[in-house]
Amino acid sequence: MDLLVFDTRMPVGGSHLRKALFSAARCCSSVAGAGPRVTAEHRRQLAEDGVTVVAGVLAPDFVTELRTVSASLCADPSLAHLQEDAFTGSLIPVGRDAAFAQLVALPAALDVFGQFGWSPPSLRWMSGFVISKPGQSPSLGWHQDGWFWDEQVAYEQCAPAAPAPAQVFAMYYLADTSAANGCLRVLPGSHRAPGHALHAALGRAHSEEVRSASEGGWQQRPEHGEHAGAVDVPVRAGDLVLGDARVLHGARRNSTDERRSLVTLWYMPRFDGLSNRMQQGVSALHQHQCADVRHGWAEGVPHLPGLLPPLVHQGLASDGAGEFDHNLKFMDRTPGFVASASEAAREAYCTCALAIETVESGLVDKEDKWGR
Numbered sequence: 001m002d003l004l005v006f007d008t009r010m011p012v013g014g015s016h017l018r019k020a021l022f023s024a025a026r027c028c029s030s031v032a033g034a035g036p037r038v039t040a041e042h043r044r045q046l047a048e049d050g051v052t053v054v055a056g057v058l059a060p061d062f063v064t065e066l067r068t069v070s071a072s073l074c075a076d077p078s079l080a081h082l083q084e085d086a087f088t089g090s091l092i093p094v095g096r097d098a099a100f101a102q103l104v105a106l107p108a109a110l111d112v113f114g115q116f117g118w119s120p121p122s123l124r125w126m127s128g129f130v131i132s133k134p135g136q137s138p139s140l141g142w143h144q145d146g147w148f149w150d151e152q153v154a155y156e157q158c159a160p161a162a163p164a165p166a167q168v169f170a171m172y173y174l175a176d177t178s179a180a181n182g183c184l185r186v187l188p189g190s191h192r193a194p195g196h197a198l199h200a201a202l203g204r205a206h207s208e209e210v211r212s213a214s215e216g217g218w219q220q221r222p223e224h225g226e227h228a229g230a231v232d233v234p235v236r237a238g239d240l241v242l243g244d245a246r247v248l249h250g251a252r253r254n255s256t257d258e259r260r261s262l263v264t265l266w267y268m269p270r271f272d273g274l275s276n277r278m279q280q281g282v283s284a285l286h287q288h289q290c291a292d293v294r295h296g297w298a299e300g301v302p303h304l305p306g307l308l309p310p311l312v313h314q315g316l317a318s319d320g321a322g323e324f325d326h327n328l329k330f331m332d333r334t335p336g337f338v339a340s341a342s343e344a345a346r347e348a349y350c351t352c353a354l355a356i357e358t359v360e361s362g363l364v365d366k367e368d369k370w371g372r
């Protein structure tokens with residue numbers, strides 16, 4: 001399909017991501033002599049569509065440095081086990097190289113976050129990965145990265161005056177992207193549609209069950225298909241793609257012979273306002289995936305110490321899979337109400353479910369997970 005053409009028949013409603021608006025947001029986001037500027041359109045896109053692009057956040061020299069570091073990590077034989085999934089490509093924690101400390105606490109990015117209203121100490125960084133798709137690799141399947149679907153914050157954005165997302169991705173592609181080399185694609189508005197039909201058809205994100213590239217027929221699986229309302233998000237190297245963790249997204253196949261790499265960083269814009277249980281989950285994920293950063297990383301990088309979540313001591317058991325599997329026991333990756341959730345989560349879920357019910361009757365089951 002054409003890039004960024006918005007299909008008005010999309011099932012989740014309320015979204016207006018269109019090529020013209022998207023381009024306008026990119027063009028207007030930089031002012032000569034100043035850092036990138038966040039516009040009302042960026043805010044609207046993030047709130048309603050679940051993703052926006054702030055152009056030109058990384059200087060070209062820094063992009064080159066990050067590309068060199070990423071390439072050397074991908075060439076490191078000791079990290080081969082983190083590159084076995086042909087769909088994702090590499091999934092190498094940024095803690096493997098201190099060069100990424102500068103990126104996590106980059107003043108230009110913190111300035112952008114500040115314009116969205118997110119600042120330390122409530123803004124915390126959780127984790128990050130070098131995701132590098134080799135040339136001639138298949139698409140990365142549709143998925144969402146929310147792991148807190150038993151929490152109130154997973155559902156409160158169905159309310160009209162929605163607060164900041166609980167978790168956002170900051171993606172920096174290290175090369176210009178297009179449909180040919182595996183650009184990002186998203187289903188705008190799906191972060192606010194936990195009853196979206198696609199959820200029930202997908203396996204858990206970044207788990208063993210969705211990484212069997214060797215199996216034939218992957219092209220026919222729903223996570224690799226075309227879906228109504230989906231848009232491509234091609235960017236230039238160094239742009240910042242900011243998105244809600246819950247938005248359904250994936251990447252097109254890389255049909256070129258060049259690697260296509262990005263760094264995905266995960267931030268919690270309002271860590272202080274999260275439940276204790278979720279704060280502990282953030283800290284546990286941080287420790288599990290990026291513990292290396294505590295060993296000397298923060299030294300000499302202004303702002304970084306204030307972005308790190310507190311450490312916790314709790315079980316970090318995974319569901320039995322290897323280091324590549326990003327599913328720990330406390331995570332709830334499936335949208336929809338679960339009986340063990342708190343009363344606050346139940347109320348938020350019901351409000352959200354009622355809002356969706358008026359749009360899509362028949363999808364709502366208040367007693368159990370949607371569609372499962």
Ligand SMILES: O=C(O)CCC(=O)C(=O)O
Pocket residue numbers: 088131140145182183184249250251262264
């Ligand atoms: O590879 C990409 O373009 C997207 C990566 C992604 O989906 C993620 O970091 O969650």
